Amino acid sequence: MSASFSVQSSTGEYSVEVEAGGFARWASEFGGNAVIADEFFQYAWPPGAAPPVFVEAVETNKALEASPALIEQIRRGGANRSTELVAVGGGIIQDLSAFIASVYMRGLKWTYVPTTVLAMVDSCIGGKSSINVGPYKNLVGTFHPPQRVLADPEFVRTLPLDQRASGLIEAVKICFCKGAESFAKHMSFEPSVEMGSEALEGLILNSLESKRWFIEVDEFDKNERLLLNFGHTFGHAMEGASHFAIAHGIGVGLGIECAIAMQERAGVDYGGASQVGQLRQHLRTMVGSDPTVRSVLPTLDLDDVLDRIGSDKKHGTDFYTFILIAADGRVELTKLPRTQQTLAAAKAAVEQVIESYR
Numbered sequence: 501m502s503a504s505f506s507v508q509s510s511t512g513e514y515s516v517e518v519e520a521g522g523f524a525r526w527a528s529e530f531g532g533n534a535v536i537a538d539e540f541f542q543y544a545w546p547p548g549a550a551p552p553v554f555v556e557a558v559e560t561n562k563a564l565e566a567s568p569a570l571i572e573q574i575r576r577g578g579a580n581r582s583t584e585l586v587a588v589g590g591g592i593i594q595d596l597s598a599f600i601a602s603v604y605m606r607g608l609k610w611t612y613v614p615t616t617v618l619a620m621v622d623s624c625i626g627g628k629s630s631i632n633v634g635p636y637k638n639l640v641g642t643f644h645p646p647q648r649v650l651a652d653p654e655f656v657r658t659l660p661l662d663q664r665a666s667g668l669i670e671a672v673k674i675c676f677c678k679g680a681e682s683f684a685k686h687m688s689f690e691p692s693v694e695m696g697s698e699a700l701e702g703l704i705l706n707s708l709e710s711k712r713w714f715i716e717v718d719e720f721d722k723n724e725r726l727l728l729n730f731g732h733t734f735g736h737a738m739e740g741a742s743h744f745a746i747a748h749g750i751g752v753g754l755g756i757e758c759a760i761a762m763q764e765r766a767g768v769d770y771g772g773a774s775q776v777g778q779l780r781q782h783l784r785t786m787v788g789s790d791p792t793v794r795s796v797l798p799t800l801d802l803d804d805v806l807d808r809i810g811s812d813k814k815h816g817t818d819f820y821t822f823i824l825i826a827a828d829g830r831v832e833l834t835k836l837p838r839t840q841q842t843l844a845a846a847k848a849a850v851e852q853v854i855e856s857y858r
């Protein structure tokens with residue numbers, strides 16, 4: 501099966517194709533383009549396909565400081581204004597390539613082939629590039645959507661299980677934020693780290709079509725798209741306090757659990773929104789599939805987690821911003837008073853979730 505749809509953006513429309521096993525055919529069409537690929541694929545690069553510049557997918561290579569050497573390499577390869585760039589890899593290769601495509605000779609057209617679940621279900625559309633500067637992650641970036649996104653779920657076969665779980669958590673987050681129908685469809689694919697390419701194909705399409713709604717109504721992250729930060733205030737804090745032993749997607753899953761716990765402790769009753777219980781149960785399975793979680797959570801310094809929650813960039817001078825679930829199951833951006841009481845409520849929610857994984 502293969503399926504495609506298009507996304508509207510301020511720079512025009514771009515297409516998304518999802519096809520299990522599609523990469524071999526797409527790769528045969530890369531000739532004449534400049535290709536940047538994850539070094540992981542060095543020994544499995546399709547014979548006859550244009551030779552890429554291989555880059556190791558590590559955060560230090562997704563840095564402003566690392567870009568000039570890669571830009572020079574692409575220039576030596578003969579890239580000019582009409583050259584198209586092709587990027588093959590996960591979010592690191594995507595961010596780096598999108599950034600280079602947006603600045604090289606004031607902008608190249610580019611095609612993106614995502615190879616991780618996270619990139620296939622989420623980051624491949626939206627047009628953002630985020631680049632690290634010194635110790636600051638994702639400090640600078642541009643909006644420069646690709647012309648084409650080509651997603652082949654077969655790539656997932658070689659992906660470690662914790663990374664599959666991380667990506668699937670981002671997918672369920674997007675679908676839950678979109679609404680009950682999208683969430684129910686997501687769950688109908690019986691998402692699991694062991695799922696096969698065919699079910700994954702449907703799941704990827706549902707997640708991307710759900711995300712499309714957010715990026716088309718709010719391309720530049722001013723209103724609706726902000727909801728996709730669901731789970732991130734708590735999640736980033738736990739991820740950071742664990743010194744990144746907790747993977748990003750797993751942190752988001754834990755963060756959503758904290759957001760639910762915080763609401764319940766404040767008296768919100770989800771009895772009329774059964775999807776909240778279903779989401780929580782599913783997240784426990786996904787988060788629990790990563791064996792590091794149970795050993796890392798009890799070692800977290802709670803004061804550090806709280807400091808990080810309190811310094812999230814979404815907060816205002818007199819309020820804290822949390823993305824929470826209302827009693828009817830809708831995800832909403834909530835401003836709470838900037839008081840010790842609010843922080844204490846957040847702390848109690850974190851403690852409850854940590855305790856539940858003992």
Ligand SMILES: NC(=O)c1ccc[n+]([C@@H]2O[C@H](COP(=O)([O-])OP(=O)(O)OC[C@H]3O[C@@H](n4cnc5c(N)ncnc54)[C@H](O)[C@@H]3O)[C@@H](O)[C@H]2O)c1
Pocket residue numbers: 538539540557559562589590591592593594595615616617618619622623624626628629630638655656657658659660663
């Ligand atoms: N631009 C955006 O909209 C956006 C959104 C979310 C995240 N991000 C960024 O994405 C990055 C994380 O990306 P990611 O989680 O997709 O992975 P990644 O690019 O960080 O890769 C993770 C690891 O998986 C390996 N890998 C990639 N594909 C593989 C495959 N098919 N089989 C086996 N190994 C494979 C890589 O070599 C690497 O070791 C972060 O830097 C994050 O900031 C960007």
